[in-house]
Amino acid sequence: MKVTVVGAGAVGASCAEYIAIKNFAAEVVLVDIKEGFAEGKAMDLMQTASLNGFDTKITGVTNDYSKTADSDVAVITSGIPRKPGMTREELISTNAGIVKQVAENLIKHSPNVIVIVVSNPMDTMTYLTHKATGLPKNRIIGMGGALDSARFKYRLAEALDCPASDVDGLVIGGHSDTGMIPLTRLATRNSVPVSSFLNSEQLEYVKEETKVGGATLTKLLGTSAWYAPGAAVSAMVQAIAGDSKKMFPSSCMLSGEYGQKDICLGVPAIIGRNGIEKIVEIALDDAEKQKFTESADAVRKTNDLL
Numbered sequence: 001m002k003v004t005v006v007g008a009g010a011v012g013a014s015c016a017e018y019i020a021i022k023n024f025a026a027e028v029v030l031v032d033i034k035e036g037f038a039e040g041k042a043m044d045l046m047q048t049a050s051l052n053g054f055d056t057k058i059t060g061v062t063n064d065y066s067k068t069a070d071s072d073v074a075v076i077t078s079g080i081p082r083k084p085g086m087t088r089e090e091l092i093s094t095n096a097g098i099v100k101q102v103a104e105n106l107i108k109h110s111p112n113v114i115v116i117v118v119s120n121p122m123d124t125m126t127y128l129t130h131k132a133t134g135l136p137k138n139r140i141i142g143m144g145g146a147l148d149s150a151r152f153k154y155r156l157a158e159a160l161d162c163p164a165s166d167v168d169g170l171v172i173g174g175h176s177d178t179g180m181i182p183l184t185r186l187a188t189r190n191s192v193p194v195s196s197f198l199n200s201e202q203l204e205y206v207k208e209e210t211k212v213g214g215a216t217l218t219k220l221l222g223t224s225a226w227y228a229p230g231a232a233v234s235a236m237v238q239a240i241a242g243d244s245k246k247m248f249p250s251s252c253m254l255s256g257e258y259g260q261k262d263i264c265l266g267v268p269a270i271i272g273r274n275g276i277e278k279i280v281e282i283a284l285d286d287a288e289k290q291k292f293t294e295s296a297d298a299v300r301k302t303n304d305l306l
């Protein structure tokens with residue numbers, strides 16, 4: 001499998017590193033617009049190969065898309081990250097132009113590629129990638145829900161004082177500080193509803209901390225996070241490579257599912273060799289349905305800025 005990662009910055013490099021360490025891809029091509037940057041990151045990562053025991057070949061190129069030809073998967077991380085105090089939506093004016101041009105370049109050389117969109121505001125950038133490329137809807141996946149769900153599990157594990165591996169849960173809706181919907185009602189610890197262990201106040205705290213997970217890290221780091229985002233993308237790429245049909249909440253183009261159309265929004269999706277193999281429709285209660293509609297309305301407002 002050949003994977004291209006556009007943007008060799010914090011998230012792109014972390015994603016390339018996790019893909020290599022998991023050792024399932026033959027080749028990763030890093031692309032950046034900054035002269036020599038992707039080449040440098042690739043060389044640095046390749047010098048970890050004998051230490052970390054991987055065979056994946058990582059190369060870097062400065063804006064040369066011919067080197068990305070025939071990629072099976074391409075990850076778009078190019079664009080600016082937010083600074084403390086900003087929302088993801090404020091990045092649209094810079095990132096829309098970058099993502100559109102990158103998506104167009106990618107499909108010229110890899111017409112059969114599956115694209116994973118990471119750049120923010122991610123749901124709108126995923127929508128833009130659909131409009132710019134016209135690729136079938138199963139082949140464009142926005143990464144947000146996989147990360148948000150990992151953060152949800154982190155917060156649940158913290159509240160339960162247990163390992164995150166004991167916890168299951170998912171976050172749907174928009175990848176934004178207000179639009180995320182952590183589904184506490186469905187979250188479990190080893191099949192036992194978390195509401196058996198945590199009171200409503202504790203669950204509310206977990207929910208709110210999950211929603212602002214990205215903002216909390218941005219405040220601490222001065223820029224947005226990269227380890228968990230890179231790990232989330234690499235898990236999705238691995239699911240495509242292995243055709244494992246794992247379920248990740250992902251930003252998918254909706255055509256009536258969850259009552260929405262012509263919008264990319266986070267919903268549970270089965271990920272395999274064809275990208276989005278299936279959108280899973282779970283029964284939401286009335287409050288969750290209302291939150292999902294509000295989240296869609298907010299993403300639609302951002303899409304209107306394109």
Ligand SMILES: NC(=O)C1=CN([C@@H]2O[C@H](COP(=O)(O)OP(=O)(O)OC[C@H]3O[C@@H](n4cnc5c(N)ncnc54)[C@H](O)[C@@H]3O)[C@@H](O)[C@H]2O)C=CC1
Nearest residue numbers: 007009010011032033078079080081118119120122143229
């Ligand atoms: N969807 C999600 O869950 C997450 C999304 N993000 C988003 O990912 C994006 C990247 O974040 P970081 O890696 O932290 O930023 P960064 O600034 O470290 O890296 C971005 C890289 O993109 C490159 N770039 C800019 N324009 C380009 C172009 N036209 N072609 C190729 N490369 C180009 C830059 O030179 C830079 O190296 C941001 O928009 C951020 O908000 C970050 C974390 C999670």
Ligand SMILES: O=C([O-])CC(=O)C(=O)O
Nearest residue numbers: 082088120214215224225
């Ligand atoms: O918070 C940000 O701006 C980056 C991001 O999407 C995340 O880490 O969830």
